[in-house]
Amino acid sequence: MARIVDTSEYLIAPDPGAQRLTRAVTGTDQNGAAIALNVVEERPMTIFLNSQEIVTAMTIGDYPAYLALGFLRNQGMLHKADVITGVDYDEELETVVVRTESQTTYEDKLKKKTRTSGCAIGTVFGDMMEGLEGVILPDVQVKTSDLYALAATINRTPSLYLEAGAIHGTVLCQGDCPLVYMEDVGRHNAVDKIAGWMLSENISADDKTLYTTGRLTSEMVIKTAMMGIPVLASRSGFTAWGVEIAQKVGLTLIGRMKGQRFVCLAGEERLIRDADPAQIADEPKKSGRKGSAA
């Protein structure tokens, strides 16, 4: 029987018991019997950069300030040079406002674009690709023994996923130690919340690994590279563009990591293969984690 992990070693661990994050609902099962179950919350949260409305994200609603900061940073809307003077969360209005000392170049660009073409909804993606241009990821090494240890610890950590399902997890790790484990219903909110935490706490990315339960899409790879993290590992699969960007930017990309198996499709040179896969236990049949097309 797999032991449950002691989460006191995390800097931030999932909080599956938090009342605000799940709701008890009732319905019927396949036999028509009444059942009650806990499902995860999902709330709209509108992110502003100063007076500029940026996006409405669907989130479980924990760590709104980290979500806003991380989103703006990962989208290339907030730069290292921008001095943040405050982050104001209004629970009732479901808004987070990130304030900077002076107007950001992004706001300036958005105003120009809005004047010339009517609106700028579609620019979000272009800005993300632009932001990648200056990224150089550190020339570090990562041990496969650490990756196996991380996967085993994370999969046994009590989480909203194990409690209520229908949610994604992303974990910031160092060596064989998971540090910050964020969960969210929104596709990329979990990784944005980690980025916001790193920005707030001024954490170096050089010696970190990012582990996620979600797919390795272009957006996931871009966000990881924008954060400066050199290694991204996942239980799930790849998209072609995610692989292409990882190869271009020199990110170590590992997917389909389950039990002893994994596939490395970019940044192979960082791997130190110090673990014998044959010695790694396969996942128990009733492993909590199932997602693959996530």
Added chain:
Amino acid sequence: MARIVDTSEYLIAPDPGAQRLTRAVTGTDQNGAAIALNVVEERPMTIFLNSQEIVTAMTIGDYPAYLALGFLRNQGMLHKADVITGVDYDEELETVVVRTESQTTYEDKLKKKTRTSGCAIGTVFGDMMEGLEGVILPDVQVKTSDLYALAATINRTPSLYLEAGAIHGTVLCQGDCPLVYMEDVGRHNAVDKIAGWMLSENISADDKTLYTTGRLTSEMVIKTAMMGIPVLASRSGFTAWGVEIAQKVGLTLIGRMKGQRFVCLAGEERLIRDADPAQIADEPKKSGRKGSAA
């Protein structure tokens, strides 16, 4: 051994052999051995409504016209009264332009909003909720025997998911018969492509069921209701807000449907429980479908 389904009975079936939808990539496995695998493509596609740029979606790139039409319709940007004069797809520019006879009320609203608040990125969500106000779903019935038959057929249908993973599927069904099976890397593109097909072919939603591999989030429930489809079933779990909206709008919402098990959290009154769950085979251990937090 589960038999493979004959896809000639579908109006549109997945096309896992299509060269344009997957790419062969090479890497290493856990033993350091070179491996080659097929991964799904992911391309940006920018959708325009007349001269108005609306959004850049990440998609596998099949059925761009259906994607654009369905997205605009499901977001409440394109109404039944709007006369569509053309849909132009430019593969090189990665754009789809949906043209209408006269300017839509959405473009008008967007221009006003852009003038007053600088931009209108965040309005997308508000418009979706507004669009739900007039929705009345038909008072039809759905047999649990049909739902079980659909799940069994869909799970044995050759698909990009089974070929390359990391992709979602949504299937428009009638009775026990799956009609249109769309797949996409983008979170809600598969359902938008079905909406676009229904709009193009002028298909009634009253007697249809939508089956999806993804989670039953607010957005998924809203889109299904906007399409006028009374029943939404999924292998995956729920979010609280998805359940709440389904209950409000009177949509039959069925989740966690695997083998004989399922949970109904809204619209129970449409169900005819004509199948004995005990007679339904459990899924084989090596079932193609795994996703739960999708």
